[in-house]
Amino acid sequence: MKIAGTFEVDAPQDRVWDKVRDPELMVQCIPGCESIEQIDPMAYRAKVSVKVGPISARFNLVVTVLSEEAPHTVISRTSGEEGTRASVVASDNVLRLEPTATGGTRVSYEADVSMTGRLGKFGLGIFRKKADQLAEVFVGTFRDKLEVAA
Amino acid sequence: MTQILFPETLDQAVALLARHDEARPIAGGTTLVAMRNAGLVDSSHLVSLDRIPGLRGIERLADGRIRVGAMTRHADTAASDLFTGSLAVVRKAAGMIANKVVRNMGTMGGSVANADPAADYLPALACADAVLSVLGPDGAREIPILTYVQDWYETALEPGEILTAITFPAPEDAPSAYRKIARVSGDYATASCAMALTPDGQGLRVAIGACGPGPIRDVQAEAVLHGHLQDPQAVAEFAAALVAKADPVDDVRGSADYRLALIPRLIASVLSDLISAKEAA
Amino acid sequence: MAKKALFTLSLNGDQTDVAAAPDATLLETLRDGLGVLSPKRGCNQGVCGACTVLIDGVPVRSCLTLTARCEGHEISTMEGMNTDPVMEVLQRHMVASGGVQCGFCTSGMLMSARNLLAETPRPDREAVKSALSGNLCRCTGYRTIVDAICTAAEELAQ
Numbered sequence: 001m002k003i004a005g006t007f008e009v010d011a012p013q014d015r016v017w018d019k020v021r022d023p024e025l026m027v028q029c030i031p032g033c034e035s036i037e038q039i040d041p042m043a044y045r046a047k048v049s050v051k052v053g054p055i056s057a058r059f060n061l062v063v064t065v066l067s068e069e070a071p072h073t074v075i076s077r078t079s080g081e082e083g084t085r086a087s088v089v090a091s092d093n094v095l096r097l098e099p100t101a102t103g104g105t106r107v108s109y110e111a112d113v114s115m116t117g118r119l120g121k122f123g124l125g126i127f128r129k130k131a132d133q134l135a136e137v138f139v140g141t142f143r144d145k146l147e148v149a150a
Numbered sequence: 151m152t153q154i155l156f157p158e159t160l161d162q163a164v165a166l167l168a169r170h171d172e173a174r175p176i177a178g179g180t181t182l183v184a185m186r187n188a189g190l191v192d193s194s195h196l197v198s199l200d201r202i203p204g205l206r207g208i209e210r211l212a213d214g215r216i217r218v219g220a221m222t223r224h225a226d227t228a229a230s231d232l233f234t235g236s237l238a239v240v241r242k243a244a245g246m247i248a249n250k251v252v253r254n255m256g257t258m259g260g261s262v263a264n265a266d267p268a269a270d271y272l273p274a275l276a277c278a279d280a281v282l283s284v285l286g287p288d289g290a291r292e293i294p295i296l297t298y299v300q301d302w303y304e305t306a307l308e309p310g311e312i313l314t315a316i317t318f319p320a321p322e323d324a325p326s327a328y329r330k331i332a333r334v335s336g337d338y339a340t341a342s343c344a345m346a347l348t349p350d351g352q353g354l355r356v357a358i359g360a361c362g363p364g365p366i367r368d369v370q371a372e373a374v375l376h377g378h379l380q381d382p383q384a385v386a387e388f389a390a391a392l393v394a395k396a397d398p399v400d401d402v403r404g405s406a407d408y409r410l411a412l413i414p415r416l417i418a419s420v421l422s423d424l425i426s427a428k429e430a431a
Numbered sequence: 432m433a434k435k436a437l438f439t440l441s442l443n444g445d446q447t448d449v450a451a452a453p454d455a456t457l458l459e460t461l462r463d464g465l466g467v468l469s470p471k472r473g474c475n476q477g478v479c480g481a482c483t484v485l486i487d488g489v490p491v492r493s494c495l496t497l498t499a500r501c502e503g504h505e506i507s508t509m510e511g512m513n514t515d516p517v518m519e520v521l522q523r524h525m526v527a528s529g530g531v532q533c534g535f536c537t538s539g540m541l542m543s544a545r546n547l548l549a550e551t552p553r554p555d556r557e558a559v560k561s562a563l564s565g566n567l568c569r570c571t572g573y574r575t576i577v578d579a580i581c582t583a584a585e586e587l588a589q
Binding site: 052053054055086118119122124125126128129130133 | 301401
Binding site for chain 3: 151152153154156176179180183184186187188196198200248249250251252254255335336
Protein backbone atom coordinates (compact mmCIF):
# COMPACT_ATOMS: atom_id res chain seq x y z
CA MET A 1 0.00 0.00 0.00
CA LYS A 2 1.53 3.28 -1.12
CA ILE A 3 0.70 6.47 0.73
CA ALA A 4 1.95 9.76 -0.64
CA GLY A 5 1.21 13.43 -0.26
CA THR A 6 2.52 16.95 -0.44
CA PHE A 7 1.79 19.96 1.72
CA GLU A 8 3.21 23.40 2.30
CA VAL A 9 4.21 24.98 5.58
CA ASP A 10 4.67 28.70 6.05
CA ALA A 11 8.05 28.32 7.75
CA PRO A 12 11.60 28.29 6.36
CA GLN A 13 13.15 25.02 5.30
CA ASP A 14 15.86 24.93 7.99
CA ARG A 15 13.29 25.29 10.70
CA VAL A 16 11.06 22.57 9.22
CA TRP A 17 14.11 20.33 8.92
CA ASP A 18 14.85 20.72 12.64
CA LYS A 19 11.28 19.98 13.55
CA VAL A 20 10.81 16.80 11.51
CA ARG A 21 13.64 15.31 13.57
CA ASP A 22 12.22 16.52 16.90
CA PRO A 23 10.53 13.62 18.73
CA GLU A 24 8.76 15.91 21.18
CA LEU A 25 7.03 17.75 18.39
CA MET A 26 6.28 14.61 16.40
CA VAL A 27 4.55 12.89 19.30
CA GLN A 28 2.09 15.78 19.35
CA CYS A 29 1.52 15.70 15.60
CA ILE A 30 1.14 12.00 14.81
CA PRO A 31 -2.46 10.93 15.47
CA GLY A 32 -2.63 8.11 18.03
CA CYS A 33 1.06 8.47 18.96
CA GLU A 34 1.58 7.84 22.66
CA SER A 35 5.37 8.20 22.88
CA ILE A 36 8.53 8.60 20.84
CA GLU A 37 12.00 8.16 22.23
CA GLN A 38 15.30 8.50 20.44
CA ILE A 39 17.26 5.28 20.96
CA ASP A 40 20.33 6.29 18.99
CA PRO A 41 21.22 9.15 16.64
CA MET A 42 19.58 7.39 13.73
CA ALA A 43 16.69 5.52 15.40
CA TYR A 44 13.49 6.19 17.28
CA ARG A 45 11.06 3.99 19.16
CA ALA A 46 7.35 4.88 19.09
CA LYS A 47 4.04 3.57 20.38
CA VAL A 48 1.08 4.31 18.12
CA SER A 49 -2.54 3.21 18.40
CA VAL A 50 -4.95 3.08 15.51
CA LYS A 51 -8.68 2.45 15.52
CA VAL A 52 -10.74 1.50 12.48
CA GLY A 53 -14.36 0.90 13.42
CA PRO A 54 -14.50 -2.06 15.81
CA ILE A 55 -10.82 -2.87 15.38
CA SER A 56 -8.20 -1.34 17.68
CA ALA A 57 -4.48 -1.93 17.30
CA ARG A 58 -1.47 -0.68 19.26
CA PHE A 59 1.89 -0.88 17.55
CA ASN A 60 5.42 -0.77 18.92
CA LEU A 61 7.42 0.77 16.10
CA VAL A 62 11.07 1.35 15.42
CA VAL A 63 11.92 4.05 12.87
CA THR A 64 15.43 3.81 11.50
CA VAL A 65 16.88 6.63 9.43
CA LEU A 66 18.68 4.95 6.55
CA SER A 67 20.10 8.11 5.04
CA GLU A 68 19.64 11.81 5.27
CA GLU A 69 20.80 14.80 3.31
CA ALA A 70 20.26 17.95 5.35
CA PRO A 71 18.16 19.93 4.92
CA HIS A 72 16.07 18.25 2.26
CA THR A 73 15.80 14.43 2.27
CA VAL A 74 15.25 11.69 4.87
CA ILE A 75 14.94 8.05 3.89
CA SER A 76 13.73 5.82 6.69
CA ARG A 77 12.31 2.42 7.42
CA THR A 78 9.58 1.71 9.96
CA SER A 79 9.03 -1.74 11.34
CA GLY A 80 6.85 -2.87 14.15
CA GLU A 81 4.56 -5.39 15.70
CA GLU A 82 1.45 -5.41 17.76
CA GLY A 83 2.64 -6.71 21.14
CA THR A 84 1.29 -10.22 21.67
CA ARG A 85 -1.04 -9.98 18.68
CA ALA A 86 -0.04 -11.31 15.35
CA SER A 87 0.29 -8.30 13.08
CA VAL A 88 3.48 -7.00 11.60
CA VAL A 89 3.81 -3.67 9.80
CA ALA A 90 6.70 -2.35 7.82
CA SER A 91 7.12 0.70 5.67
CA ASP A 92 9.78 2.37 3.58
CA ASN A 93 9.51 6.11 3.78
CA VAL A 94 10.93 9.06 1.90
CA LEU A 95 10.52 12.63 3.11
CA ARG A 96 11.59 15.60 0.99
CA LEU A 97 11.69 19.31 1.80
CA GLU A 98 12.08 22.10 -0.71
CA PRO A 99 11.73 25.85 -0.46
CA THR A 100 8.72 27.57 -1.98
CA ALA A 101 8.87 30.86 -3.85
CA THR A 102 7.25 32.63 -0.89
CA GLY A 103 9.83 31.56 1.71
CA GLY A 104 7.89 28.58 2.99
CA THR A 105 8.60 24.88 2.65
CA ARG A 106 7.01 22.22 0.51
CA VAL A 107 6.99 18.83 2.25
CA SER A 108 6.53 15.65 0.18
CA TYR A 109 6.21 12.20 1.69
CA GLU A 110 5.92 8.70 0.31
CA ALA A 111 5.50 5.51 2.27
CA ASP A 112 5.20 1.96 1.00
CA VAL A 113 3.42 0.12 3.79
CA SER A 114 2.94 -3.61 4.17
CA MET A 115 0.80 -5.28 6.81
CA THR A 116 0.55 -8.98 7.58
CA GLY A 117 -1.21 -11.01 10.26
CA ARG A 118 -4.65 -10.39 11.66
CA LEU A 119 -4.96 -6.86 10.31
CA GLY A 120 -3.89 -7.96 6.85
CA LYS A 121 -7.06 -10.11 6.79
CA PHE A 122 -9.25 -7.07 7.21
CA GLY A 123 -8.26 -5.77 3.82
CA LEU A 124 -6.12 -2.80 2.99
CA GLY A 125 -8.80 -0.79 1.19
CA ILE A 126 -10.17 0.82 4.29
CA PHE A 127 -6.78 1.12 5.99
CA ARG A 128 -5.66 3.24 3.06
CA LYS A 129 -8.63 5.56 3.57
CA LYS A 130 -7.80 5.70 7.25
CA ALA A 131 -4.13 6.41 6.50
CA ASP A 132 -5.10 9.29 4.23
CA GLN A 133 -7.29 10.73 6.99
CA LEU A 134 -4.53 10.38 9.58
CA ALA A 135 -2.10 12.09 7.21
CA GLU A 136 -4.49 15.01 6.90
CA VAL A 137 -4.72 15.32 10.68
CA PHE A 138 -0.94 15.18 10.91
CA VAL A 139 -0.46 17.89 8.31
CA GLY A 140 -2.95 20.18 10.07
CA THR A 141 -1.33 19.78 13.47
CA PHE A 142 2.24 19.98 12.15
CA ARG A 143 1.49 23.14 10.22
CA ASP A 144 -0.20 24.75 13.24
CA LYS A 145 2.74 23.94 15.52
CA LEU A 146 5.32 25.35 13.14
CA GLU A 147 3.45 28.39 12.00
CA VAL A 148 2.26 29.44 15.48
CA ALA A 149 5.70 29.02 17.01
CA ALA A 150 7.40 30.86 14.14
CA MET B 151 -11.50 -14.40 27.23
CA THR B 152 -14.87 -12.77 26.96
CA GLN B 153 -17.85 -13.09 29.29
CA ILE B 154 -21.21 -13.38 27.58
CA LEU B 155 -24.05 -11.62 29.38
CA PHE B 156 -27.76 -12.17 28.74
CA PRO B 157 -29.82 -9.22 29.98
CA GLU B 158 -33.60 -9.73 29.89
CA THR B 159 -34.58 -6.10 29.40
CA LEU B 160 -33.19 -3.25 27.32
CA ASP B 161 -32.56 -1.21 30.45
CA GLN B 162 -30.43 -4.02 31.87
CA ALA B 163 -28.52 -4.19 28.59
CA VAL B 164 -27.83 -0.44 28.62
CA ALA B 165 -26.69 -0.70 32.26
CA LEU B 166 -24.34 -3.58 31.46
CA LEU B 167 -22.79 -1.70 28.54
CA ALA B 168 -22.29 1.31 30.81
CA ARG B 169 -20.74 -0.80 33.57
CA HIS B 170 -18.08 -2.47 31.42
CA ASP B 171 -15.93 -0.15 29.32
CA GLU B 172 -14.99 -2.73 26.76
CA ALA B 173 -18.40 -4.36 26.48
CA ARG B 174 -20.11 -4.60 23.10
CA PRO B 175 -23.64 -5.57 22.21
CA ILE B 176 -24.01 -8.71 20.12
CA ALA B 177 -27.03 -9.48 17.95
CA GLY B 178 -26.94 -12.38 15.45
CA GLY B 179 -23.16 -12.63 15.67
CA THR B 180 -22.58 -13.28 11.96
CA THR B 181 -20.01 -10.49 11.68
CA LEU B 182 -18.86 -10.04 15.27
CA VAL B 183 -18.16 -13.74 15.92
CA ALA B 184 -16.44 -14.03 12.53
CA MET B 185 -14.23 -11.07 13.43
CA ARG B 186 -13.50 -12.62 16.83
CA ASN B 187 -12.59 -15.89 15.11
CA ALA B 188 -10.16 -13.97 12.91
CA GLY B 189 -8.62 -12.26 15.95
CA LEU B 190 -9.76 -8.85 14.77
CA VAL B 191 -11.84 -7.80 17.76
CA ASP B 192 -11.77 -8.63 21.41
CA SER B 193 -13.83 -7.34 24.29
CA SER B 194 -14.18 -8.06 27.99
CA HIS B 195 -17.92 -8.65 27.74
CA LEU B 196 -20.47 -9.31 25.04
CA VAL B 197 -23.97 -8.19 25.92
CA SER B 198 -26.30 -10.49 24.00
CA LEU B 199 -29.63 -9.00 22.96
CA ASP B 200 -30.95 -12.52 22.38
CA ARG B 201 -33.22 -12.83 25.41
CA ILE B 202 -34.72 -9.34 25.41
CA PRO B 203 -38.39 -9.56 24.45
CA GLY B 204 -39.85 -7.18 21.87
CA LEU B 205 -36.78 -6.77 19.68
CA ARG B 206 -37.86 -9.31 17.06
CA GLY B 207 -40.49 -8.97 14.40
CA ILE B 208 -41.94 -6.67 11.78
CA GLU B 209 -45.18 -4.76 12.37
CA ARG B 210 -47.35 -2.19 10.62
CA LEU B 211 -47.99 0.75 12.95
CA ALA B 212 -51.40 2.45 13.17
CA ASP B 213 -50.22 5.25 10.85
CA GLY B 214 -48.99 2.77 8.22
CA ARG B 215 -45.28 2.97 9.00
CA ILE B 216 -43.39 -0.33 9.16
CA ARG B 217 -41.35 -1.02 12.28
CA VAL B 218 -38.62 -3.69 12.30
CA GLY B 219 -37.21 -4.82 15.65
CA ALA B 220 -33.43 -4.68 15.67
CA MET B 221 -33.14 -8.44 16.30
CA THR B 222 -35.26 -9.37 13.27
CA ARG B 223 -33.36 -11.86 11.13
CA HIS B 224 -32.64 -11.23 7.45
CA ALA B 225 -34.66 -14.35 6.56
CA ASP B 226 -37.78 -12.88 8.21
CA THR B 227 -37.32 -9.50 6.52
CA ALA B 228 -36.77 -11.20 3.16
CA ALA B 229 -40.03 -13.17 3.58
CA SER B 230 -42.18 -10.36 4.97
CA ASP B 231 -45.21 -9.25 2.96
CA LEU B 232 -45.27 -5.87 4.72
CA PHE B 233 -42.51 -4.48 2.49
CA THR B 234 -44.63 -3.59 -0.52
CA GLY B 235 -44.22 -0.97 -3.27
CA SER B 236 -41.57 1.59 -2.41
CA LEU B 237 -40.38 -0.57 0.51
CA ALA B 238 -39.90 -3.77 -1.53
CA VAL B 239 -36.28 -2.63 -1.83
CA VAL B 240 -35.76 -3.53 1.85
CA ARG B 241 -37.09 -7.05 1.43
CA LYS B 242 -35.07 -7.55 -1.76
CA ALA B 243 -31.84 -6.36 -0.12
CA ALA B 244 -32.45 -8.70 2.83
CA GLY B 245 -32.81 -11.65 0.46
CA MET B 246 -29.41 -10.95 -1.12
CA ILE B 247 -27.36 -10.87 2.07
CA ALA B 248 -24.74 -13.64 2.23
CA ASN B 249 -26.52 -17.01 1.95
CA LYS B 250 -29.64 -18.70 3.26
CA VAL B 251 -28.05 -20.04 6.45
CA VAL B 252 -26.41 -16.74 7.40
CA ARG B 253 -29.77 -15.03 6.75
CA ASN B 254 -31.20 -17.30 9.46
CA MET B 255 -28.77 -15.74 11.93
CA GLY B 256 -27.92 -12.15 11.04
CA THR B 257 -30.20 -9.30 12.09
CA MET B 258 -31.08 -5.91 10.66
CA GLY B 259 -29.96 -4.12 13.82
CA GLY B 260 -26.64 -5.93 13.92
CA SER B 261 -25.90 -5.19 10.28
CA VAL B 262 -26.87 -1.52 10.58
CA ALA B 263 -24.91 -1.06 13.81
CA ASN B 264 -21.82 -2.65 12.25
CA ALA B 265 -22.17 -0.28 9.26
CA ASP B 266 -20.01 -2.27 6.88
CA PRO B 267 -19.74 0.00 3.83
CA ALA B 268 -20.29 -2.93 1.45
CA ALA B 269 -23.24 -4.51 3.27
CA ASP B 270 -26.71 -4.54 1.75
CA TYR B 271 -29.08 -2.91 4.22
CA LEU B 272 -27.67 0.61 4.43
CA PRO B 273 -28.36 1.62 0.81
CA ALA B 274 -31.84 0.08 1.01
CA LEU B 275 -32.57 1.93 4.26
CA ALA B 276 -31.19 5.17 2.82
CA CYS B 277 -33.41 4.82 -0.25
CA ALA B 278 -36.41 4.13 1.99
CA ASP B 279 -35.79 7.05 4.40
CA ALA B 280 -35.58 4.80 7.45
CA VAL B 281 -35.35 6.17 10.97
CA LEU B 282 -33.23 4.38 13.59
CA SER B 283 -34.38 4.16 17.20
CA VAL B 284 -31.63 3.90 19.77
CA LEU B 285 -31.54 3.61 23.54
CA GLY B 286 -28.59 4.61 25.66
CA PRO B 287 -27.58 5.88 29.08
CA ASP B 288 -29.12 9.26 28.24
CA GLY B 289 -32.41 7.78 27.10
CA ALA B 290 -34.04 7.10 23.76
CA ARG B 291 -33.52 9.05 20.54
CA GLU B 292 -34.01 8.72 16.81
CA ILE B 293 -31.42 9.01 14.04
CA PRO B 294 -32.47 9.65 10.41
CA ILE B 295 -30.60 7.20 8.19
CA LEU B 296 -29.03 9.93 6.05
CA THR B 297 -27.10 11.32 9.03
CA TYR B 298 -26.20 7.92 10.46
CA VAL B 299 -22.89 6.91 8.83
CA GLN B 300 -20.17 9.42 9.66
CA ASP B 301 -16.97 7.76 8.49
CA TRP B 302 -15.62 4.30 7.66
CA TYR B 303 -17.33 2.02 10.22
CA GLU B 304 -18.18 5.07 12.32
CA THR B 305 -21.77 5.98 12.99
CA ALA B 306 -23.91 8.36 15.00
CA LEU B 307 -24.33 5.63 17.63
CA GLU B 308 -22.66 6.79 20.84
CA PRO B 309 -20.74 4.34 23.04
CA GLY B 310 -23.21 2.42 25.18
CA GLU B 311 -26.15 3.01 22.86
CA ILE B 312 -28.17 0.11 21.46
CA LEU B 313 -30.03 0.20 18.16
CA THR B 314 -33.52 -1.05 19.05
CA ALA B 315 -35.64 -0.63 15.92
CA ILE B 316 -35.71 0.57 12.34
CA THR B 317 -38.88 2.36 11.20
CA PHE B 318 -39.87 2.98 7.59
CA PRO B 319 -42.41 5.46 6.21
CA ALA B 320 -45.67 3.87 5.06
CA PRO B 321 -45.00 2.13 1.75
CA GLU B 322 -46.03 4.07 -1.37
CA ASP B 323 -47.55 2.55 -4.46
CA ALA B 324 -44.38 2.71 -6.54
CA PRO B 325 -41.91 0.05 -7.68
CA SER B 326 -38.55 -0.32 -5.97
CA ALA B 327 -35.55 -2.59 -6.46
CA TYR B 328 -32.15 -3.51 -5.11
CA ARG B 329 -29.35 -4.51 -7.46
CA LYS B 330 -25.96 -5.64 -6.36
CA ILE B 331 -22.80 -6.25 -8.33
CA ALA B 332 -20.76 -8.90 -6.51
CA ARG B 333 -18.02 -11.34 -7.47
CA VAL B 334 -20.13 -14.34 -6.52
CA SER B 335 -23.60 -14.83 -5.07
CA GLY B 336 -23.49 -14.07 -1.37
CA ASP B 337 -20.39 -11.90 -1.40
CA TYR B 338 -20.37 -8.34 -0.13
CA ALA B 339 -21.23 -5.81 -2.81
CA THR B 340 -18.63 -4.40 -5.16
CA ALA B 341 -21.26 -1.73 -5.75
CA SER B 342 -25.00 -1.74 -5.18
CA CYS B 343 -28.01 0.37 -5.97
CA ALA B 344 -31.28 0.74 -4.07
CA MET B 345 -33.97 2.62 -5.98
CA ALA B 346 -37.65 3.48 -5.72
CA LEU B 347 -39.79 5.53 -8.09
CA THR B 348 -42.00 8.24 -6.65
CA PRO B 349 -45.75 7.39 -6.78
CA ASP B 350 -46.29 9.77 -9.74
CA GLY B 351 -43.66 7.80 -11.69
CA GLN B 352 -41.86 11.05 -12.48
CA GLY B 353 -39.07 10.90 -9.93
CA LEU B 354 -36.89 8.54 -7.95
CA ARG B 355 -35.05 7.98 -4.74
CA VAL B 356 -31.75 6.19 -5.04
CA ALA B 357 -28.89 5.22 -2.76
CA ILE B 358 -25.59 3.70 -3.87
CA GLY B 359 -23.81 1.20 -1.63
CA ALA B 360 -20.17 0.09 -1.30
CA CYS B 361 -18.78 3.26 -2.90
CA GLY B 362 -17.92 5.24 0.21
CA PRO B 363 -18.13 5.06 4.01
CA GLY B 364 -21.91 5.13 3.87
CA PRO B 365 -24.70 4.97 1.29
CA ILE B 366 -24.61 7.79 -1.24
CA ARG B 367 -27.82 9.71 -1.74
CA ASP B 368 -28.41 13.21 -3.08
CA VAL B 369 -31.91 14.45 -2.31
CA GLN B 370 -31.39 17.77 -4.10
CA ALA B 371 -30.23 16.07 -7.29
CA GLU B 372 -33.31 13.81 -7.04
CA ALA B 373 -35.51 16.93 -6.94
CA VAL B 374 -33.77 18.33 -10.03
CA LEU B 375 -34.28 15.05 -11.88
CA HIS B 376 -38.00 14.92 -11.06
CA GLY B 377 -39.97 14.99 -14.31
CA HIS B 378 -36.92 14.15 -16.44
CA LEU B 379 -36.55 10.39 -15.88
CA GLN B 380 -36.96 9.68 -19.59
CA ASP B 381 -34.21 12.12 -20.54
CA PRO B 382 -30.92 10.17 -20.75
CA GLN B 383 -28.89 13.38 -20.47
CA ALA B 384 -30.65 14.36 -17.23
CA VAL B 385 -30.18 10.85 -15.82
CA ALA B 386 -26.49 10.95 -16.76
CA GLU B 387 -26.08 14.30 -14.99
CA PHE B 388 -27.85 12.89 -11.94
CA ALA B 389 -25.54 9.86 -11.92
CA ALA B 390 -22.52 12.15 -12.27
CA ALA B 391 -23.64 13.99 -9.12
CA LEU B 392 -23.59 10.71 -7.18
CA VAL B 393 -20.22 9.72 -8.68
CA ALA B 394 -18.88 13.06 -7.45
CA LYS B 395 -19.96 12.18 -3.92
CA ALA B 396 -18.45 8.67 -4.04
CA ASP B 397 -15.18 7.77 -2.33
CA PRO B 398 -14.70 4.06 -3.04
CA VAL B 399 -11.85 1.88 -1.84
CA ASP B 400 -9.53 -0.19 -3.99
CA ASP B 401 -9.83 -3.74 -2.74
CA VAL B 402 -10.20 -7.37 -3.75
CA ARG B 403 -13.81 -6.73 -4.84
CA GLY B 404 -12.82 -4.12 -7.39
CA SER B 405 -10.78 -1.02 -7.98
CA ALA B 406 -12.04 2.41 -7.04
CA ASP B 407 -12.22 3.33 -10.73
CA TYR B 408 -14.27 0.24 -11.53
CA ARG B 409 -16.73 1.09 -8.77
CA LEU B 410 -17.07 4.66 -10.05
CA ALA B 411 -17.76 3.29 -13.52
CA LEU B 412 -20.48 1.00 -12.13
CA ILE B 413 -22.51 3.80 -10.54
CA PRO B 414 -24.02 5.37 -13.72
CA ARG B 415 -24.58 1.94 -15.26
CA LEU B 416 -26.38 0.66 -12.17
CA ILE B 417 -28.58 3.73 -12.04
CA ALA B 418 -29.52 3.58 -15.72
CA SER B 419 -30.20 -0.14 -15.61
CA VAL B 420 -32.27 -0.23 -12.42
CA LEU B 421 -34.19 2.87 -13.51
CA SER B 422 -35.08 1.26 -16.82
CA ASP B 423 -36.36 -1.84 -14.96
CA LEU B 424 -38.47 0.25 -12.61
CA ILE B 425 -39.98 2.32 -15.42
CA SER B 426 -40.94 -0.93 -17.19
CA ALA B 427 -42.42 -2.25 -13.93
CA LYS B 428 -44.43 0.96 -13.49
CA GLU B 429 -45.74 0.78 -17.07
CA ALA B 430 -46.68 -2.87 -16.66
CA ALA B 431 -48.58 -2.15 -13.44
CA MET C 432 -5.67 -21.47 32.02
CA ALA C 433 -8.87 -19.77 31.14
CA LYS C 434 -11.71 -20.63 33.46
CA LYS C 435 -14.32 -22.84 31.86
CA ALA C 436 -18.06 -22.46 32.01
CA LEU C 437 -20.51 -25.32 32.32
CA PHE C 438 -23.19 -25.43 29.66
CA THR C 439 -26.27 -27.62 29.54
CA LEU C 440 -27.15 -28.29 25.93
CA SER C 441 -29.93 -30.23 24.31
CA LEU C 442 -28.13 -32.13 21.57
CA ASN C 443 -29.89 -34.54 19.22
CA GLY C 444 -32.63 -35.04 21.80
CA ASP C 445 -30.39 -35.63 24.84
CA GLN C 446 -29.49 -33.22 27.63
CA THR C 447 -25.70 -32.92 27.79
CA ASP C 448 -23.45 -31.03 30.18
CA VAL C 449 -20.21 -29.73 28.75
CA ALA C 450 -17.41 -27.52 30.06
CA ALA C 451 -16.06 -24.98 27.58
CA ALA C 452 -14.64 -21.47 27.48
CA PRO C 453 -17.44 -19.00 28.27
CA ASP C 454 -17.02 -17.47 24.82
CA ALA C 455 -16.55 -20.75 22.90
CA THR C 456 -18.39 -21.10 19.64
CA LEU C 457 -20.86 -23.93 19.29
CA LEU C 458 -18.52 -25.52 16.73
CA GLU C 459 -15.65 -25.56 19.24
CA THR C 460 -17.89 -26.98 21.96
CA LEU C 461 -19.34 -29.69 19.71
CA ARG C 462 -16.01 -30.84 18.31
CA ASP C 463 -13.58 -30.28 21.17
CA GLY C 464 -15.90 -30.62 24.17
CA LEU C 465 -18.35 -33.27 23.02
CA GLY C 466 -16.51 -35.13 20.26
CA VAL C 467 -19.34 -34.42 17.83
CA LEU C 468 -17.33 -34.33 14.61
CA SER C 469 -19.81 -34.05 11.76
CA PRO C 470 -19.68 -30.23 11.79
CA LYS C 471 -16.33 -29.34 10.25
CA ARG C 472 -14.17 -26.32 10.88
CA GLY C 473 -13.49 -24.97 7.40
CA CYS C 474 -13.25 -21.19 7.18
CA ASN C 475 -14.46 -20.32 10.70
CA GLN C 476 -15.98 -17.24 9.04
CA GLY C 477 -19.47 -18.43 8.12
CA VAL C 478 -18.62 -18.67 4.43
CA CYS C 479 -17.95 -22.34 3.70
CA GLY C 480 -20.98 -24.00 5.30
CA ALA C 481 -19.12 -27.10 6.52
CA CYS C 482 -20.10 -26.39 10.15
CA THR C 483 -23.85 -26.09 9.47
CA VAL C 484 -26.09 -27.54 12.21
CA LEU C 485 -29.76 -27.06 13.08
CA ILE C 486 -30.92 -25.00 16.04
CA ASP C 487 -34.64 -25.51 16.73
CA GLY C 488 -34.81 -27.01 13.25
CA VAL C 489 -33.28 -23.97 11.52
CA PRO C 490 -29.87 -24.33 9.83
CA VAL C 491 -27.19 -22.05 11.27
CA ARG C 492 -23.41 -21.76 11.18
CA SER C 493 -22.07 -23.32 14.38
CA CYS C 494 -18.80 -21.39 13.91
CA LEU C 495 -20.67 -18.08 14.25
CA THR C 496 -22.90 -19.22 17.12
CA LEU C 497 -21.82 -18.69 20.71
CA THR C 498 -22.39 -21.79 22.84
CA ALA C 499 -23.82 -19.63 25.63
CA ARG C 500 -26.81 -18.63 23.53
CA CYS C 501 -27.67 -22.25 22.67
CA GLU C 502 -28.83 -23.21 26.17
CA GLY C 503 -32.56 -23.86 26.07
CA HIS C 504 -32.53 -24.57 22.33
CA GLU C 505 -32.52 -27.91 20.49
CA ILE C 506 -29.30 -28.55 18.56
CA SER C 507 -29.27 -31.18 15.81
CA THR C 508 -26.24 -32.53 13.96
CA MET C 509 -25.76 -35.35 11.46
CA GLU C 510 -25.11 -37.66 14.43
CA GLY C 511 -28.79 -37.30 15.34
CA MET C 512 -30.11 -37.97 11.83
CA ASN C 513 -29.53 -41.72 11.74
CA THR C 514 -33.22 -42.52 11.88
CA ASP C 515 -34.40 -39.63 9.71
CA PRO C 516 -36.05 -41.15 6.61
CA VAL C 517 -35.41 -38.13 4.38
CA MET C 518 -31.75 -37.99 5.38
CA GLU C 519 -31.40 -41.70 4.63
CA VAL C 520 -32.55 -41.12 1.04
CA LEU C 521 -30.31 -38.05 0.65
CA GLN C 522 -27.28 -39.96 1.93
CA ARG C 523 -27.94 -42.92 -0.37
CA HIS C 524 -28.17 -40.67 -3.46
CA MET C 525 -25.09 -38.67 -2.42
CA VAL C 526 -23.07 -41.87 -2.38
CA ALA C 527 -24.65 -43.28 -5.56
CA SER C 528 -24.09 -40.11 -7.62
CA GLY C 529 -20.49 -39.65 -6.49
CA GLY C 530 -21.39 -36.54 -4.51
CA VAL C 531 -18.95 -37.48 -1.76
CA GLN C 532 -15.31 -36.93 -2.64
CA CYS C 533 -13.09 -35.90 0.28
CA GLY C 534 -16.21 -35.69 2.45
CA PHE C 535 -15.34 -32.48 4.27
CA CYS C 536 -18.32 -30.50 2.98
CA THR C 537 -20.75 -33.43 3.00
CA SER C 538 -22.47 -33.03 6.35
CA GLY C 539 -22.95 -29.31 5.75
CA MET C 540 -24.34 -30.03 2.28
CA LEU C 541 -26.73 -32.62 3.69
CA MET C 542 -27.93 -30.26 6.42
CA SER C 543 -28.73 -27.59 3.83
CA ALA C 544 -30.35 -30.16 1.54
CA ARG C 545 -32.46 -31.59 4.38
CA ASN C 546 -33.71 -28.10 5.19
CA LEU C 547 -34.50 -27.40 1.52
CA LEU C 548 -36.60 -30.55 1.20
CA ALA C 549 -38.46 -29.70 4.42
CA GLU C 550 -39.42 -26.33 2.93
CA THR C 551 -39.73 -27.31 -0.74
CA PRO C 552 -40.38 -31.02 -1.30
CA ARG C 553 -40.08 -30.77 -5.12
CA PRO C 554 -37.28 -28.25 -5.75
CA ASP C 555 -36.09 -27.61 -9.31
CA ARG C 556 -32.39 -27.64 -10.09
CA GLU C 557 -32.06 -23.88 -9.67
CA ALA C 558 -33.67 -24.04 -6.23
CA VAL C 559 -31.22 -26.76 -5.22
CA LYS C 560 -28.27 -24.66 -6.39
CA SER C 561 -29.61 -21.64 -4.58
CA ALA C 562 -30.10 -23.64 -1.36
CA LEU C 563 -26.50 -24.87 -1.56
CA SER C 564 -25.00 -21.49 -2.45
CA GLY C 565 -23.69 -21.15 1.09
CA ASN C 566 -21.89 -24.51 1.03
CA LEU C 567 -18.51 -24.73 -0.64
CA CYS C 568 -17.06 -27.98 -2.02
CA ARG C 569 -13.32 -27.61 -2.51
CA CYS C 570 -13.26 -30.77 -4.59
CA THR C 571 -15.68 -28.75 -6.78
CA GLY C 572 -17.99 -31.72 -7.16
CA TYR C 573 -21.08 -29.55 -7.26
CA ARG C 574 -22.81 -31.17 -10.22
CA THR C 575 -22.99 -34.60 -8.63
CA ILE C 576 -24.17 -33.11 -5.34
CA VAL C 577 -26.99 -31.26 -7.09
CA ASP C 578 -27.80 -34.46 -9.03
CA ALA C 579 -28.00 -36.39 -5.76
CA ILE C 580 -30.43 -33.96 -4.15
CA CYS C 581 -32.63 -33.79 -7.26
CA THR C 582 -32.88 -37.57 -7.57
CA ALA C 583 -33.44 -37.92 -3.81
CA ALA C 584 -36.28 -35.41 -4.04
CA GLU C 585 -37.81 -37.37 -6.92
CA GLU C 586 -37.63 -40.62 -4.98
CA LEU C 587 -39.13 -38.99 -1.88
CA ALA C 588 -41.99 -37.50 -3.91
CA GLN C 589 -43.08 -40.93 -5.17
